[in-house]
Amino acid sequence: MDTDYILIIVIFFLILLSGFFSGSETGLTGVNKARMHKLASEGNKRAQMVINLRQDKDRLIGAILLGNNVVNIAASMLAALVAQSIFGKEGIALVVATGVMTIMILIFGEVMPKTYAFQSSDKVAIMVAPIWNVLVKILNPITIVVQAVSRSLLKLLRVGKGKELVNGVDALRGAIDMHHTEGSVVKDDRDMLGSILDLSQIEVAEIMVHRKDMTTVNLDDEPAAIVEQAITSIHTRLPVWENDDENIIGVLITKDVLKLDRDNMDKEAVRALLHEPMFTPDKTSLRDQMELFRNRRSHIAIVVDEYGALMGLLTLEDILEEIVGQIEDEHDKVIRGIKKQSGGGYKMRGNLSLRDLNRELGWSLESDGDATTIAGYVINLAERIPDVGEEFSHEGKLFRVLGKVRNQITSISALEIEQYEDES
Structure with missing residues (x-):
């Protein structure tokens, strides 16, 4: 025992x-x-x-x-x-x-x-x-x-090692989402880290300022007018063109105009202040563009298409805003382009980017074509330029054209279809 x-x-x-x-x-x-x-x-x-x-x-x-x-x-x-x-x-x-x-x-x-x-x-x-x-x-x-x-x-038995089902970026994204679910990563941090991982998948064309919205300087203007425009501008860097508004020949840093002799100014004096512009293809990823900015020690790039035609403008701040969200200074208008309507749904600018819209409202709209704005998205749905008052439904949303100038859609309303049916 x-x-x-x-x-x-x-x-x-x-x-x-x-x-x-x-x-x-x-x-x-x-x-x-x-x-x-x-x-x-x-x-x-x-x-x-x-x-x-x-x-x-x-x-x-x-x-x-x-x-x-x-x-x-x-x-x-x-x-x-x-x-x-x-x-x-x-x-x-x-x-x-x-x-x-x-x-x-x-x-x-x-x-x-x-x-x-x-x-x-x-x-x-x-x-x-x-x-x-x-x-x-x-x-x-x-x-x-x-x-x-x-x-x-x-x-x-011919059993080998299985291939990885996800790549390193997806694994990292999954880990961030998991820690967010467990409460160790707050939503803002989760969104910021996710945006960093997205940089290699986003092209500059998706977040650039379209050429129609660019603030530019005409070198053929009077030097005094150029100085006045630079001093009063809310921007610190202005693209400069000559002869044709698509012919960008340089970038004017607004503080440099203070070096000009007001009593002896001419076109060539202004030209001497210009910095060589950086041109970047519209298909460049934001990650690669960040690297280009760093190597060139530049903060602004002119976006062109495959034929060299002007498409828009991109700044380092635009990329940073993709990571940390909207950066507003004393000159920025506190307008995101989205306004909640009292009767339900949202009113938005036509040139509002799909990325900003998705991030702001938590939607996941994706264009079948090359559209990067909500106006382009609606045009793709209609397969033509729609008239004011026309409605289109897609991905559980009802879109209505509210404003249009010539062929450009200026404002749109969007409403989730379930909400629309409840109101009806």
Whole structure:
């Protein structure tokens, strides 16, 4: 009987070891990698051990599973011996041992340690890292043999490593959304980080200032008029054209006009102040354009199409606004181009970009063509230039043309169809 007591103590110890292995597996595989790298950079040796262990996951998981299975099998065998000693009959002893050990291993060897490790994976990983740093080396010879056998069987069955289902950017985006759901990342931060990841997918044509809305300077104007325009302008950089308003020959930095001699000004004096313009294709991604701005130490670019025709203007501030949202200074009009109507729905400018509209209202409108504004979106729906008062429905929204000047749609109203049906 004394032997049975000793065996029971050994069984409980083995179950605790099983819990240690299970908790270690969950903690080391579910650890926050970014946090571990931060701790390691601050000199935390245990965090560095976690990083080193995770670099060879196959060897780590192999060692954990090897240890876990050994202690579980050993505990079950000893439990069978104790049960046989107590009950005598082999059949009853086997049933009792199986039932008791299943419950014990399930609760104390799996569920409890894994639940705790899942909730505190970083803490558990740092705590067990030194132990596994030694155990992995000790169990390595056996682990290598087991891995070699499993790889051979997988090769025999023609089972290879699966391809990654998502790329690094999508994985990062998913991690941001997950942390937002868990409450560790607030919405504004989530949106900003998501916008940074979007920079490589957005083309400059989607956020540029259209050429019709550009403020430009005609070099053929009187120098005094140019100086007056520069001084009174809300912009610090103005594109300058000559002979033809699409022939941009330079960029005038408004503060440079202060260098002019007011009593001796002419066209060539103004020309001497111009900076070489940066021309960029309309299909350039915002990420690449940011790099171009950095390399050229410039803040403004003239957007052209594949034929070199002027399309619009892009500034560094436009790209920054894609990341952090609207940047308003004392000169900016506090108008986003969207106004909520008292009767429901929204009134908006025709030149409002789809990206700004989607971000402001949480919609997901996408154009089938090259349209980047809500006016272009509606024209694509109509497949012509619609008249004032015409309505179009698409993607659960009802659009109505409110204003039009010549062939340009100036204002549109939008209403969600469900809301429209309720009002009707």
